[in-house]
Amino acid sequence: MKQIVQSVSAGELKVVDVPQPEPGATEVLVATRRSLLSAGTERAVRELASASLLRKARARPDLVRQVVNRARTGGVRSTLAAVRSRLDEDMPLGYSAAGVVVTAGAAADGIRPGMRVATASAGHAEYQAVPGLLAVPVPESVSDQAAAFGAVAAIALQGLRQAEVGLGGSVAVVGLGLVGQLTVRLALASGLNVIGIDLRQWTAELAGGGGAVGLVEAGAATTEQIRELTRGRGVDAVLITAATTSSEPVARSAEIARDRARLVVVGDVGLDLDRRRFYERELDLRFARSYGPGRYDRAYEEWGVDYPIGHVRWTARRNIEAYLDLVASGRVAVDDLVTHVFDVQQATSAYEVLASDPRSLAVQLSYSAPAQVSRQTITVRPRRTSASPRAGLIGAGNYAKATFLPALKEAGWADDLAAITSARGLSARHAAERNGIAVVAPTVEDLLVRDDVDVVFVLSRHDSHARLVVQALDAGKHVFVEKPLALTQDELDQVTAAYERNAGHLFVGFNRRYAPMVVQASEALAAGSGPITVAYRVNAGQLPDSHWYHDRRQGGRVRGEVCHFLDLASWLVGEQPRVVSAHGSGRGEPGLEEDVSVLLGYPNGSTATITYSTRGHRRTPKERLEVLGRGRTILIDDFQRLEIDGREVKRVPGGKGHRDLLAHTRRVVVGEASDEGHLEASFGTTRAALSAVAALTGIEEHSSRLPTQLDADSAVRAGFAL
Incomplete structure (x- = not known):
């Protein structure tokens, strides 16, 4: 399908071919x-993307601060890699459209195939995967042209609702x-x-032609006109719909508003405002948030949970409905209001x-794309054969783009990247172009049936890991899955069964085991015997409320990240x-x-404590690992510094083992190394x-009997010694 994208770094606009998106249940x-x-x-977005890096930094100082903070805690190298990856992305454009429903998720209530809908939060593309609550049925008498205004009109309507002006107000x-x-x-239709x-004569005349009084801004003269029109009182509300870095529109609004x-x-x-103007008239300054209540709310947009009408009369969806009515x-x-119409192929001309x-x-x-499901495979370059x-x-x-793919290529996979797929397609196409991947497959199923794919790397959201591992193993593939392997015991049982009935290898992304400093520490501990004590402190940092880790479907940070530290502690102990x-x-x-302490007790008498906190100072390094026992004291400070028995060990590479794990994966797949004990440890973790x-x-x-190094009687139960 065709989609309009823009380079984040250079601002280049282009029409690209990407696979049709896969809609979720909602x-x-x-x-x-x-x-x-x-x-x-869109003009503002394009101008910012086309600006120099310095201008981007000046326009978004908040993002600059985030980069600086991340560099302090996560290191300059990894931060630069993440920044380059973000700047190298292609950004979809657009958010207001109309079309015909092709398929509807099981939880998308009231929507059926063939229905015309106005959509919000989806880009300029032949096909859109839209949240069910932001796909609004269009009355038969409303044209596609008018319905496409739905999201933008909802923004205007939400501003009016915030103004709270009754019939006859100004x-x-x-x-x-x-x-x-x-x-x-919309204000005129509301009886206001x-x-x-405006600063332009023609836009003032256009507003006047619909029944409003259109004025060209002229300072004091305009203020006087408004006083005359409102019996000397000023208007009941001012809606500031301008787009400018200047503070003058807000300052001027204070002059034309009533007490x-x-x-x-x-x-x-x-x-940048003068407080006195607002204080003297006790003005109420408000902000309208996009289409209305529900916007930016994960429960509303992603989970399809609507607000009860008795508590929230006007949501984003209901605002669009009101406009259409x-x-x-x-x-x-x-x-x-429509001044130009272009075919999607001429999108650059439109901009x-x-x-x-x-x-x-x-x-x-x-x-004019047909309203049907398509399974188009995108070929980025001719595929090369390889043994x-x-x-x-x-x-x-x-x-995947900033960390995993660079490590994958460093580990020897650079010439063997055959295909890639993602839920939305655009990100997969971008990754393919930047990494020499031959094919962008439209769906997971299309990728798994390919004969030229031997090893599948699962890098999707956490709630899909177990399901995709089972699918890939049953398709006869070797599988590498990023942690976590599973979010529930049932999922883990399903993965175990799939592994046992198939011949493919299974690897889990517990990369810290393979970090050079951990290897060195393990060798030092191997020289002694007896239990050890592991103290692992993690300064994880807070995440914004909108981060997907807060989505209960994704399992949270204990399942999704603390598992890394549990794994490393057990790996150093040598037991589960x-x-x-x-x-x-x-x-x-x-x-x-998000703030937890986990205590692990091992059969050999070893103990490990994982302290995971989101509330430390941002300049504190993220990870600090101390191991005492077997006549040794080992300190690994954020995988940048290794100290054994009080002396710093020089010339040991830093890093968290991503490349080393992927190199090990390759050696196992080609028969050059053994993976004995590695998967059992991942099941235990x-x-x-x-x-x-x-x-x-x-x-x-309740744990099932799994293939681990320990007897099933040593399986883990919460807070109980079995």
């Missing part, structure tokens, strides 16, 4: 018919671009007296018009734990706690992580 797949270019938003709309014009028309203000009026910021404007009833018209024609307002793209094992990758996220106890801070959802979660939740995990 999503719908839509064949696009029209999409709307949001002049203000509002001023400052900035008469596309969102401003829609705000004017509307004044539109205790509401000022609602809808557009991206400067906010107004168009269907004839109370709002938008077709005259050129947006940049060069000052009278371009609503520019749309048209599409070496060929690799297929599932997943192309930031970790008999006892697992865990204590959390009591904050957050049980099982998803997974059981330990599940038991830690069980201890935190107070629910005992």
Whole structure:
């Protein structure tokens, strides 16, 4: 399918071929018919992407601070790799469109194939995978052209709702671009007296033609006009829909508003303000967040959990519905706002018009792709034959591109990357182009049936790991899966059964075992005997609420990251734990706690304590590992410094073992090395992580008999010695 993307680093705009996206259970797949270019938003995004690195830094100092903080804790090298990966991405454009439903997920209520819908949060592409609550059925009398305004109109409508002006009230709309014009028309349909203000004569006239009073901003003269129109009082609310770095639109709004009026910021404007103007009139300054309640809420957008109408009358979906109903009833018209229409193949011309024609307002793209599921394989370059094992990758996220793929190539796989697939396709295409991968497969199933794929690397979200491992093993492949291996005991049982009934190797991404400093430490410990004590402190740092680790479907940080540290402790001990106890801070959802301490007890008398905290100072290095026993004291400081018995060991490479693990994987697959004990340790680590979660939740995990080095009587149960 065709999709419009833009280079983050250079700003280059292009139309690319990517596989059709795979919708999830709460999503719908839509064949696009029209999409709307949001002049203000997309122009700003394009300008920022085309800017120099210095200008980008000046525009987003918050991101610069994040980079600096990450460099302090995670190291300059890994941070630079992550930054380069982000800058090298292709970014999809667009968020407001209309089309025909091709397929609907099982949890996408009220949506069926063949239905016309207005969509939000999906880009300019022939097919979109859209959250079910952001795919809104279109009344029969509403054209695709008008329906494509849905998301942008919802932004305008949410601004009006924040203004809270009743019938007969007065509002001023400052900035008469596309969102401003829609705000004017929606306000008029709501029975309000509307004044539109802009720097341009033609946009003021356009607002005036619909029944508003259109004014060209002229400072004090404009203020006086507004006073006359409002009986000397000023307007009840001002909606600021301009797009400028200047703070003048907000400052001017304070002058035309009545006492205790509401000022609602809808557009991206400067906010360097004089407090006195707002204090003297006790003005209420508000911000409208996109389409309405539900926007940026994972439960709403990703899980399909709607807000009860008795508690939240106007959600993002209901705002789009309200706009469509107004168009269907004839109370709002938008077709005259469309100044240009281009076929998707001419998307670059559409953006050129947006940049060069000052009278371009609503520019749309048209599409004609059939409303059916397609399984198109994208060939990036001619495939090269090789006698070496060929690799297929599932997943192309930031970790895959910034960390995993570079390590994979360093480990000897550079010439053997055969195919890649991802849920959205665009990220897979980008990774293929940058890493010489021959084929972008449309789905996991298409990748698994390929004869030129011998080893499958699973790099997708955590909730898919176990399922994909089982599928790949049953397809006759060797499998490498990033941690965690499984999120539940049932999943682990299914993986174990699939491994036992198939001949393929299975590797888990517990890379720290293979770090050069860990290898050196293991050799030092091997010279002695007896139990050891492991103390592992992790300064994990806080994640934003929007991070997918907070999604309960992904298992949380204990299953997803603490497992790394459990694994390394057990690897150094040389056994799997008999006892697992865990204590959390009591904050957050049980099982998803982020500040935890885990105590492991081993049959040989060894103990290990994992202290995982998100609340340390950001400059504190992330990981500190101390091992005492067998006549040795070992310190590994953030995998950058190794100390044995009080002396720093020089000339030992740093790093967390990604390349070394992948090199080991290759040697095992080609028969040059043994993997004895490695998978058993990974099974044991997974059981330990599940038991830690069980201890935190107070629910005992029941372990099945698995192929481990220990007898089943030593299997892990939460907080109990078996």
